[in-house]
Amino acid sequence: MESDPTPILQELQALAEQGRGFLQSLTRPGWRLYQIGILLALFALAQLGAWALYGRLYGWLREREGWPMWRFRTALILLRRLRIILLVVLAWVTVWAMREVTWPSRSYLVAIGATLATAWLFVGLAARLVRNPFLRRLVTWGLWVYVTLYIVDLTDEAAALLESVRLGMGDLQLSALTLLKAAVVTGVLFTGARLIATTSAARIRRDDDISPSMRVLIVKLLQLGLYGAAVFLGLKLAGFDLTGLAVLSGAIGVGLGFGLQKVVSNLVSGVIILLDKSVKPGDVISLGDTFGWINALGARYVSVVTREGKEYLIPNEDLITSQVVNWSHSNEFVRLDIFFGTAYSDDPHRVRRLAIEAAASVPRVLGDKPPVCHIVGFGDSSVDYILRFWIVDPSEGLTNVRGAVFLALWDAFRANDITIPFPQREVKILPGSRLAAAPPD
Template sequence: MKEPFSNLLQKAWIDVHDPQVVWQIAVLLSCFVLAWAAGRALRLGSVEADGIWKFGVGGLRRILFPVVALIPLTLGISLLKHWIEVDLLRLFVPLLVSLLLVRLFFYLLRHVFARGSIVRTFERAIAVLVWGALVLHVSGLLPEVIDYLDDIAFHFGTQEFTLWLVLQGVFWAVITLLTALWLSGTIEARLMRAESLHSSLRVVFSRLATALLVLLALLLVLPLLGIDLTALSLFGGAIGVGLGFGLQKIASNYVSGFIILLDRSIRIGDLITVDNFYGEVKSITTRYVVVRALDGREAIIPNELLIATTVLNHSYSNRQIRLGLDLQIAYRSDLQRAMQLMEEAARKHARVLADPPATAFVLRFADSGIDLQLGVWIDDPENGTLSIRSELYLDIWRAFQEAGIEIPYPQQEVRILPNASGTPG
């Protein structure tokens, strides 16, 4: 019959005072050196893989050290137990198994939750806490620690709490919230793959699912702390007043965000002008919208501003926009030929639409020449307008050079007239 782990720590301490413990230490060091050498030799971190193979290689890299260390450790225990006590070696078996399970568990969590989530941020701290709890359990010290924490009590109103009860509540709160976030992530992934739903509706449903699951998690955790949910009704009015005054702007932004997502007045990819900022909508959240200008600048615009002010949506019902290119030709140039060349240059450009067609107009007869405008239509304004304007102007200039059409510069004609008596002044 196997000896319970609760006695291992005490017996391992006795082994430490035995001169023959050097054999056990030698076996431990050999196991750790072998595990380290195996990791260096395999170099799993440099292995290139995709898909499920990448997931498998990453998992093997995480558990390689404890697995390789456990194999010679168990063999060493089997061989040495016939001659000496091996309680120190036996103590490291559950410790390495706990390390293996913790690493495997958190490796799975890294793939469940998105990059940058709170789980991945505090992964190392959470892993240390979980492994420490397992160490206390296998060493038999956990009951004593629990009794000590249970003796530390404090009062909150009429209710009495112990430190152990609070830690239990925090533990279950973390587990419940992680489960809720995992479920919301799964629902969001499925919604984002639903081609029949509009992108805005997918975002709305995913946000609602996350909020409802987190609320449900909190309602499940509070009774575990011994908190009566009916008592929270006393604070409902105070919280409502606080939201109405102190958090009015934040609440307004969240409500505005759901309105924008539901009515689809602004969508991802739209080109909008708001508060004198022009750009493409890159992200819509429940609190703000990210607009990226064509020069790379990004503006974070609160949703309330989009609801309360006028927003110019350049691609709300149609992504086609008109560009007007103004230029001037001399009076002695062929006007009809100039307008024809302008339209031909526009028709040759790849970004100019054939329907509506490019058209040249006479704007006015100015002081130095005839003002013309070439109107063209494009359907990819997110690629910018400066490049197409420059290319069209260059093409028109080359065509004018070949046809002998002059682009004038401002000039004035000064005439000196004789005085009334006919004598020069």
């Protein structure tokens, strides 16, 4: 801390004098002391009321079947703040009653207590919009302190005290007040940015006119822009000089660029993938030995789920630099080939007809792109065929539909006496060999 301790001590002494004078005034017999007693009694009543009502209200809430989830959450949030809600109600009723039967000045401290309790309640409820626990606690306590100082008219003195506490780093001078304002303002702006991003993202995902990959890109760019704007705007509104910060961030960026080349490459590759629409969520792809459908596109990786339920996180760079088979890039049609053979004694025209009928009987095989069967060669033991058919749902699996066609072929050939040969070897014992000369057992 590079600051002169004299101003800090002077501000602390001034605040201490004001606090001592205020406490001394409360200890003198009179309406101020009575109002302190009334506030303590109201707090005790609110505590007793919370103890008495919490169990009943919680049990009643558990019986509310059919309520939407947002209503349950709102009710639980209010139930957890039952004590301060009762305190607010009791305090304002007491203020109204005292102003009706006596002078307004005799309810001054009770009114301040009611105002403080109301402000604390609304700050606690509003802070629920901040999801990050640490940031939520920081915003909550910062606003509680601020509204308390504002209501008791000590904002100028507290601001002067925080301004006198400074942190110096070369030409950059930061006060405790600036840091506190930056934290609170940035937290509030972050909350607003999150609400806007969530609402906008939900609308973008429901827009069927935008391709899935472009939806992901738009949502990510929107989030990046909103959160970045919240940070820089919060620092600017808090009084930060961003000139030095820009130079420092540039130097840090150069260092990170050398150390995080792979990460940056994956980030850039992710943007390229979203822009050229080569892959998108729901596509069925093959990359090396990995076959599955794309579950999600991330900033650094692509999530691919296989038929075994395994989820592979493939770096975006691999999808750019490696050969990727996209089974559903331009359309969902996929052609599959099956090789089989039959005996030379079987009529090949009949075999082809039975094979086509067997493939067409499988539900996933397309009828508007009918199967075809061709002879591809004459083998040592069989006439070799290829059976080709089309499907339109590769995400449902390829091995299972091949197995179903093979099973249909087996049933059709068994029913029509078509033989599937297998290699056979004939062993001859030549005269004069040891086996020929050996006596039988």
